Amino acid sequence: MNYPLKQFETKQTPFYYYDLALLDKTLDEIKSHLDKHYHVHYAVKANVNPQVLRHIRQAGLGCDCVSGGEIQACLDAGFKAEDIVFAGVGKSDWEINLGLDADIFCFNVESVPELEIINELAAAKNKTARVAFRINPNVGAHTHANIATGLSENKFGIDMQDMEAVIRRAQDLSHVHYVGLHFHIGSQILEMDDFAALCQRINELQDRLEPAGLLPENINVGGGLGIDYQDPEGRPIPNFRDYFATYANGLKLRPGQQLHFELGRAVVGQCGSLITRVLYVKSNAIKQFCIVDAGMTDLIRPALYDAYHRVVNLSNPEGQRVRYDVVGPICESSDVFVTDYDLPQTNRGDLIALQSAGAYGEIMACQYNCRRLPLAFTSEDI
Numbered sequence: 001m002n003y004p005l006k007q008f009e010t011k012q013t014p015f016y017y018y019d020l021a022l023l024d025k026t027l028d029e030i031k032s033h034l035d036k037h038y039h040v041h042y043a044v045k046a047n048v049n050p051q052v053l054r055h056i057r058q059a060g061l062g063c064d065c066v067s068g069g070e071i072q073a074c075l076d077a078g079f080k081a082e083d084i085v086f087a088g089v090g091k092s093d094w095e096i097n098l099g100l101d102a103d104i105f106c107f108n109v110e111s112v113p114e115l116e117i118i119n120e121l122a123a124a125k126n127k128t129a130r131v132a133f134r135i136n137p138n139v140g141a142h143t144h145a146n147i148a149t150g151l152s153e154n155k156f157g158i159d160m161q162d163m164e165a166v167i168r169r170a171q172d173l174s175h176v177h178y179v180g181l182h183f184h185i186g187s188q189i190l191e192m193d194d195f196a197a198l199c200q201r202i203n204e205l206q207d208r209l210e211p212a213g214l215l216p217e218n219i220n221v222g223g224g225l226g227i228d229y230q231d232p233e234g235r236p237i238p239n240f241r242d243y244f245a246t247y248a249n250g251l252k253l254r255p256g257q258q259l260h261f262e263l264g265r266a267v268v269g270q271c272g273s274l275i276t277r278v279l280y281v282k283s284n285a286i287k288q289f290c291i292v293d294a295g296m297t298d299l300i301r302p303a304l305y306d307a308y309h310r311v312v313n314l315s316n317p318e319g320q321r322v323r324y325d326v327v328g329p330i331c332e333s334s335d336v337f338v339t340d341y342d343l344p345q346t347n348r349g350d351l352i353a354l355q356s357a358g359a360y361g362e363i364m365a366c367q368y369n370c371r372r373l374p375l376a377f378t379s380e381d382i
């Protein structure tokens with residue numbers, strides 16, 4: 001990671017910093033593994049920074065949206081509607097209408113009531129909506145419980161055993177057109193066996209649908225590939241080779257079927273850091289606290305998911321190591337980035353980087369405590 005320290009010194013902290021050269025390298029690596037019938041939709045909810053979106057669009061990826069606001073952000077960023085897919089368990093009427101007006105590629109439908117509303121809204125516009133069904137494959141993922149999505153206890157998707165009936169229901173409706181099956185089992189998944197288990201489930205389902213003549217044109221396997229939060233410098237680019245190979249080897253696609261992916265974290269996670277300044281260092285009988293000017297309002301993942309972000313003292317990299325709890329200024333005891341963490345000795349004014357913060361970082365920022373939202377800079381404008 002290359003940090004332009006001199007330029008950082010002049011900036012108001014905290015701010016996000018995006019290394020667009022690393023983003024481009026990551027995008028190139030993804031593209032190097034794609035077959036001609038593979039399509040990658042960037043999961044926009046991970047990060048909507050306009051420059052980040054521009055680089056992703058220029059690389060030729062489509063988008064995976066989970067709200068009307070995201071669809072609008074993608075259209076504004078110049079993505080083509082035909083490259084947009086739209087998921088979510090609770091799509092509002094205005095969001096469905098926005099998708100219909102733009103003529104997006106596909107609605108990933110999560111229930112029969114939603115299917116019926118899409119049909120009704122499309123009929124009112126005299127349009128036909130392309131729909132795929134999000135299936136809950138009841139596949140566990142080795143990840144934090146709050147970001148596992150593919151189990152029956154999770155709110156997402158439609159049960160696999162109901163699929164024939166649901167597809168037939170779609171075929172009975174005149175303003176929806178069934179084009180695909182959609183899956184997404186969770187996030188920050190590093191064990192390829194989890195994706196292999198998903199392939200198995202999809203194969204079983206396809207074997208069942210085939211004799212009934214219900215095979216789809218598109219299979220969308222979602223996203224979820226994790227990044228190395230422990231060693232962002234050593235492994236800045238996720239293991240796309242094994243990820244795509246798992247699907248190439250595990251999934252039995254039928255001739256002509258298109259395979260779609262929805263990667264979020266793996267695309268943008270490593271290119272972003274949250275840059276913050278040390279305000280105070282204080283100690284008590286058992287702890288040394290390094291108090292920084294970024295808090296959980298700027299990066300909520302540690303408080304929300306027990307997530308780990310590597311912490312680097314940019315100003316004093318060679319300093320003697322001291323054990324700190326690195327904490328923010330917010331009035332919540334969960335406003336802690338790391339505990340008992342060995343960091344080169346910190347002093348007031350030192351610049352600190354919280355690494356691997358490109359995904360689900362800036363976009364989750366909030367204004368609790370009447371704080372300002374963090375600024376963002378990229379390697380292009382600094």
Ligand SMILES: *Cc1c(COP(=O)(O)O)cnc(C)c1O
Pocket residue numbers: 043045046064066087184186187188222223224225262263264265266359
């Ligand atoms: C969040 C999400 C993704 C992306 O997940 P990552 O773990 O960031 O790759 C893909 N598809 C759907 C439907 C999602 O909700």
